[in-house]
Structures are given as C-alpha cells and as structure tokens.
Amino acid sequence: MNKLSELHFLKAGLQSLVQDxxxxxxQAYGVAVGGFLDEGAAKMANWLVGNELGxxxxxxxxxxxxxxxxxxxxIALTGANLSxxxxxxxxxxxxxxxxxxxxMLDFGRPLNGCRAYLAVGGKWQLPQWLGSYSAAPQTLAWLTPESVIKKNSLLRIRTRPxxxxxxxxxxxxxxxxKWQDIRVLPGPEFGQFSRFAIGHFFSYTYPxxxxxNRMGYRLQGKIADFHPKEEIISSGSVPGTIQVSNEGQPIVLLADAQTSGGYSRIANVISADMPLLAQMKPGDEVHFVPVSLPQAEKAQQQMLELQARLLGH
Amino acid sequence: MMLGKENFTSSRQIRSERISSLSVLSFSEAICNFGAKEHIISVSYQYFPRLKPYGDRAVLVEFEQQIDDAINARVVALQRALAGTPGISCLIPAYCSLTVVYQPDVWSYARLETHIKACFPLRAETAAAEGRRLYLPVCYQPAFAPDMPQVAAHTGLDGATIVDLHCKATYRVFMLGFLPGFVYLGKLPPALYCPRKERPRLRVPACSVGIAGFQTGIYPVEAPGGWQLIGRTPIPPFNPEHESPFLLESGDEVSFYPISEDRFHQIARQWKRGEYPRQLLYEQAE
Structure with missing residues (x-):
C-alpha cells in the first residue's frame, strides 16, 4: 500500500515553498530560522493527514x-482560502x-488570508538542509532547490494507507x-523613542x-518624531521584531529575516499573533496594540493549550 | 592574551556598572568573588549585563555597548555556559549582546532570567575553551582585489603595505550574520580604515575578502555587498554540502597570509576534492 506518489506542478503559482x-x-552562524509563517494552520494540515505536526x-x-x-x-488544506x-x-x-x-488540484481567487497550507499524508522525499525541509530565504534559494516549486517540479511522497x-x-x-489588531511588547530600544513617537505608533494604522516578503513586512508610513541614534551596534534578530529604518519606516521581521541587525527595535509582535500577521496581504492594514509580558505569555500559553487539546500534542 | 586589555579598560567599566546597573546581584557577586581572581575571567571587570525581554520567546542580554575583544569574550563565554541547556532553542552571539531564544513550554521569561543571571560570574575555563586560531591563505593579486587602488588612494599606502598590514594583525570573529557564514572580523589596523563603497556591488564573488570601517570579512556566497575587496581566499568559509558547513564561529581568532594566484588555484582544487590537509588551517604559514 506504500506507494511513491508524484505531484506534478503544471503551474508553480506566485510562491509555493516547502516549509516545515x-x-x-x-542562527549563531547567520542562518535564518525559516519555517511556516502560520504555524497553527500548518500544524492543523499535518494533523488532518496524520503526519508529524512539524x-x-x-x-x-x-x-x-x-x-x-x-x-x-x-491531503488537507488550511490557512488562507485561495479557492x-x-x-x-x-x-x-x-x-x-x-x-x-x-x-488536478488548482486554485482560484484569494478570498481570505495570504498563505494556504497543503499537507499530503506520507513521507516527503526531498533533501533536508541543516535538519529542515524549509526553502532557504529568497536570495539563497539555490541551497534548497527542491523546496522551491517551479513549473514542472515533481514532489515525491511515499504515501501510506x-x-x-x-x-x-x-x-x-x-x-x-484585512484590518487587524496585532498585539506587541515593547522592543529593546522602546525607551529611545519619544512619547510622541510611541503615541503615534500605537494610534496609526499601517498598510x-x-x-x-518572507523576510519581512514593510509598513507604509513613518514613525513621527523619530531621530535615529548615530550608531546602534548590531545584535541578534528574532521573528516578530519591529525595527525602524533610519528613514523612520517600520519593518516587521518574519521567519526568513537575517539573524542580526543594527536598527532601533520599537516593539515585538507576540507569538500568539504572528500567524494572524503573516496572513495579511499587501494593502491590508495593521494596528498595533501594546500588551504586557504576562499578557503575552498568557496568550501564548492559551495557544499552546488549544493546540494540545485540538491536535493531541 | 585578552586579560591585559580587560584590565586596561576595567576602571571605566566598573564606573559604568555602578551607574547603569548596580543590582544587588552584581554587587554581592563582586564582593564574594574578590578572593578568587584566577578562576574568574576578570574580577575587576564585573560589569553586569542588562537582561531584557525580546518578544515573548527570547531574552536579550546586553553587555556594555562597545565593540571590544574583552566584552565579546564575555558574550561567547555566556553562550558556551548556556549551550545545551534544555529548552533553549538558539543562541545568537553578537558584538556585545547575546540573544537567547527559548521554548515557551519549558521556560517563562522570569525563570530564564534567573537562570541566566546564575551563570555569572563567567568562569575562566569557559573563556579559555574558545581559543581556536586559524590561518587563512589569501591571494591579493589584482584579479581578486578590484578595490585595491581605491583603498590605496584612501589610505595613502601602497598595495604591498596594505597586504602587509592586513596580514600582520590577528582578528577576532566578533559575530556571524548578514549571510550564512559571513564573519565580522576585527579590528583592522587603523591605517587600513576605509569607508564602504558608495555604490554597493550587485555581485560580490564568494570567498572575496573585504574591508569596511574597522572590520574585515569574507563573503561566504556570491551576494550583493559594499565592502572594499582586496583579495580572495581559496578556503570557503561556508560549505553547505558539508556536515558542519561553517569554518568559523564567534570567538575564533583569524589571521591571513598572502599566496600567489597559482597557489590559490591549487588550494581551491584541493579543497573541492576534499584533499586539502585541514590541519594547515591551524598552522602558521612558513
């Protein structure tokens, strides 16, 4: 009953990537974490076909x-509804x-969200790099050629009953x-922003x-009253960090972001809201809401408990 | 070899500690360790780092915000002390900070903060374990050094002197970042300080050796970049197909020695075939 099934891509789509x-x-060597951006949806898809959640x-x-x-x-489909x-x-x-x-499986108009997840039951037959099937960030895609779907790509899966x-x-x-409140914690350099800049950051809605891209969301609009420090010594970056370019433009780092950076970090998106953020499309509008660390930890705990209850993990 | 430098900078660091973060812990630590000088990286250097939440899955440990060998040694020592801790999923050392990413089902911020603070004072043996020293061949011939004329013009030195200065210094790997395996090495002899190129190149060939500001570095893959290119090494710092793909890590010490174009191609061929004797990387060239 274990067969080698081939998925033949007649069309690649805008960006179709294998992610785990x-x-x-x-990260100490400069390798981005990568991985699915909507962790909850991706794990649900794997659960629905009996694969390992990650x-x-x-x-x-x-x-x-x-x-x-x-x-x-x-198979199972979760995440964005792309018809x-x-x-x-x-x-x-x-x-x-x-x-x-x-x-033949194909897709129509995107109706809700940005990223859909397709799980296929069985063992995926493609090489891992550094212990992961995830496609490397765009500029390094050649490191994981088989995880980046192109026209006529073949994806082989050893299926089981x-x-x-x-x-x-x-x-x-x-x-x-299309309009989303996203909860954030103060970032490492929060204290360097003026009260006016912070008030503006939390009242403005950023398209x-x-x-x-998967490295980060650039937000349209600038942080008011922002005066960059002359030099910030580079330090590590984590997904969810909202850094502010020298021109005052906020950028939210996602899973494929570089592992270090030298910009002021005004805030960090809480883990529980990262999937919601990652499902937003260009043109959608985000509004940031400050929360405390205990609130963020509670939201995260609730998310993990829900996953455990729902997916038995 | 770093101890001298640490002591040299210590009085200022003590002052900044008193001012910025005189916590009960760091103060009592300084007192109770006073008699045990030789076991501690430097007792006189008890600048206690600041810990901050960095999102809800990471702790940012900030040492004194300066680019300095001794401060970076403490970052690496803390990284080594925390390596392998269950529930810590990654550690990102930088010049003067360490990002500690944790699993929220194992740690809360408060518990991890206490755990990290308990690593201080950092023990000398942790720091001593870091002492890898590598010698990398670099071909500085014009074919591999497109920016040598600009560097010469900016520094007022001739090519031979630039090569000589670049090879004489020993550099510390302060951190990796930007690309997988890109090492930030410092510090350059001040006579070689040079700004980045005004217009970055769209394609810098892999293994190019560049300089920018007080730093030198090696491009691990072909990538856009703005550093002034003065040579190329036949030893790739990033070998994606190898089991351990990264030649260097934070805390390593590196120096360069010049080779001819012929030797460059010879080593490159040997490396590709897996025939280059790796112990040569750890031996000072003739």
Missing amino acids: QGRMGY GPVLEITLMGPAIAFGEDCQ PRLNGKALPMYESLHIPAGS PIPPRCIPEKYRPQYG ISPQS
Whole structure:
C-alpha cells in the first residue's frame, strides 16, 4: 500500500515553498530560522493527514499552483482560502480529503488570508538542509532547490494507507482580517523613542507595503518624531521584531529575516499573533496594540493549550 | 592574551556598572568573588549585563555597548555556559549582546532570567575553551582585489603595505550574520580604515575578502555587498554540502597570509576534492 506518489506542478503559482518548522539552532552562524509563517494552520494540515505536526507542508502564497496527482493521496488544506478546486469543483478546507489518482488540484481567487497550507499524508522525499525541509530565504534559494516549486517540479511522497478522516471544527478555524489588531511588547530600544513617537505608533494604522516578503513586512508610513541614534551596534534578530529604518519606516521581521541587525527595535509582535500577521496581504492594514509580558505569555500559553487539546500534542 | 586589555579598560567599566546597573546581584557577586581572581575571567571587570525581554520567546542580554575583544569574550563565554541547556532553542552571539531564544513550554521569561543571571560570574575555563586560531591563505593579486587602488588612494599606502598590514594583525570573529557564514572580523589596523563603497556591488564573488570601517570579512556566497575587496581566499568559509558547513564561529581568532594566484588555484582544487590537509588551517604559514 506504500506507494511513491508524484505531484506534478503544471503551474508553480506566485510562491509555493516547502516549509516545515524551520532550522532552529544555526542562527549563531547567520542562518535564518525559516519555517511556516502560520504555524497553527500548518500544524492543523499535518494533523488532518496524520503526519508529524512539524513536518513539511506546501506553503502557497495568494496565487496557487496547479498540481496533477499521480496516485491516490490523502491531503488537507488550511490557512488562507485561495479557492481550492479539484478537477474544477470547489474543495472544502480544514478536513481530510481523498484525492484519486489523475486528479488536478488548482486554485482560484484569494478570498481570505495570504498563505494556504497543503499537507499530503506520507513521507516527503526531498533533501533536508541543516535538519529542515524549509526553502532557504529568497536570495539563497539555490541551497534548497527542491523546496522551491517551479513549473514542472515533481514532489515525491511515499504515501501510506489513509487515516480515518479528521476535521477541524468551524469555531477553531482562524479568520483572517484585512484590518487587524496585532498585539506587541515593547522592543529593546522602546525607551529611545519619544512619547510622541510611541503615541503615534500605537494610534496609526499601517498598510502593508507590496515590498514585503518572507523576510519581512514593510509598513507604509513613518514613525513621527523619530531621530535615529548615530550608531546602534548590531545584535541578534528574532521573528516578530519591529525595527525602524533610519528613514523612520517600520519593518516587521518574519521567519526568513537575517539573524542580526543594527536598527532601533520599537516593539515585538507576540507569538500568539504572528500567524494572524503573516496572513495579511499587501494593502491590508495593521494596528498595533501594546500588551504586557504576562499578557503575552498568557496568550501564548492559551495557544499552546488549544493546540494540545485540538491536535493531541 | 585578552586579560591585559580587560584590565586596561576595567576602571571605566566598573564606573559604568555602578551607574547603569548596580543590582544587588552584581554587587554581592563582586564582593564574594574578590578572593578568587584566577578562576574568574576578570574580577575587576564585573560589569553586569542588562537582561531584557525580546518578544515573548527570547531574552536579550546586553553587555556594555562597545565593540571590544574583552566584552565579546564575555558574550561567547555566556553562550558556551548556556549551550545545551534544555529548552533553549538558539543562541545568537553578537558584538556585545547575546540573544537567547527559548521554548515557551519549558521556560517563562522570569525563570530564564534567573537562570541566566546564575551563570555569572563567567568562569575562566569557559573563556579559555574558545581559543581556536586559524590561518587563512589569501591571494591579493589584482584579479581578486578590484578595490585595491581605491583603498590605496584612501589610505595613502601602497598595495604591498596594505597586504602587509592586513596580514600582520590577528582578528577576532566578533559575530556571524548578514549571510550564512559571513564573519565580522576585527579590528583592522587603523591605517587600513576605509569607508564602504558608495555604490554597493550587485555581485560580490564568494570567498572575496573585504574591508569596511574597522572590520574585515569574507563573503561566504556570491551576494550583493559594499565592502572594499582586496583579495580572495581559496578556503570557503561556508560549505553547505558539508556536515558542519561553517569554518568559523564567534570567538575564533583569524589571521591571513598572502599566496600567489597559482597557489590559490591549487588550494581551491584541493579543497573541492576534499584533499586539502585541514590541519594547515591551524598552522602558521612558513
């Protein structure tokens, strides 16, 4: 029953990447963590097909690929609703699906969110680099060529008998807004910003710039009353850091960001809200809300407990 | 070899400690360790770092904000002390700070803060363990040194003197970043200080050796970059296909020696085939 199934990409889509939980532990050498940006949705997809929660999925951004399935497969789709279709007919999300050999999966208009996750039951057959299947950041994509989907790419998966179908109840499926409150903690240089700058930062609503990618979201608009210090000595960066360029433009770092930087960091997005942020598209608007560390830790704990209850992990 | 420098800077650091972060812990630490000088990196250098939440999954440990060998040695010593701690998923050492990323299901910020503070004073043996010293060959011939004329014009030195100065110094790996395996090495002899290029190159070849400000560095892969290129090494600092892909790490010491173009190609070929005797990296060239 264990078969080698081939997924043939007739179209690559805008950006389709294999991602898992990332390559944690090499940041001292300048390697970005990477990994799926909407961790909750990606783990749900893996759970729905009986794969390891942190294992590889396909992260599909806005415009999806067209995929021909060589063998019967069990799949699941979570995250953004990019109008998935099987042989032209709409497909449900957030449940285990049986895909017969010879079927074609493609996508239509993006309706909600930015990134969809496709899980396929079985063992994915592609090389890891530094312990992860995740595609390396854009400029280093050549390091992980098989994790970056191109037209006519083949993704091989050693399938196994399907698990009994699973479903994520409606109330646990995330809804992604075009306008989103995102909770943040004060960043390491928060104290260097004037009261006026901070007041402005929390009252303004920032559109997400089209010059955004998996390294970071550039936000349109500037921080008022910002006077950059002459020199900030570079230090480590973590995803969720909101740094301010010398021109006053805020940039939220995401999973593919460089591991260090020398800009003032005004705030850090709390972990519980990173998936919501990562599902925002260029043009969507983000509003930052300050919280305390205990509040952030509580939100994170609740998220982990929900994952444990829902996905039994 | 760093102790002398530490002591040299110590009185100012003590002052800044008193002013900026005289916590109960650092004060009592300074007292109770007074008699145990030889075991501690430097008793007179008890600047206690500042710990800050860095999001809800990381602690930023900030030492005195200066680029200095002794301060960076403390960063690396703390990194070594924390390495392998369960629930710490990564450590990012920089010039004068350490980012500690933790698993929220294992640590809360408050508990980890206490744990990190308990690593102080940093023990001398942790610092001693860091002493890797590497000697890297560099070809400074014009084919590999497109910015040598600019550097000569800016510093008023001729090519031979630039090479001589660049090779005479011993550099510390302050940190890695920007690209996988990119090392920030310092400090250059002041006579070689040079600004970055006004217009960065779109493609700097892999293994190029550049200088910028007080630093020198090696490009691990072909990438855009603004450093002044004065040579190229046949030893790649980043070998993605190797099991341990990174030649250097924070705290290593590096010096360069000049080689001819012929020798460059010879070593490059040997390295590619896996035939270059690696122990040569740790031996001073003839």
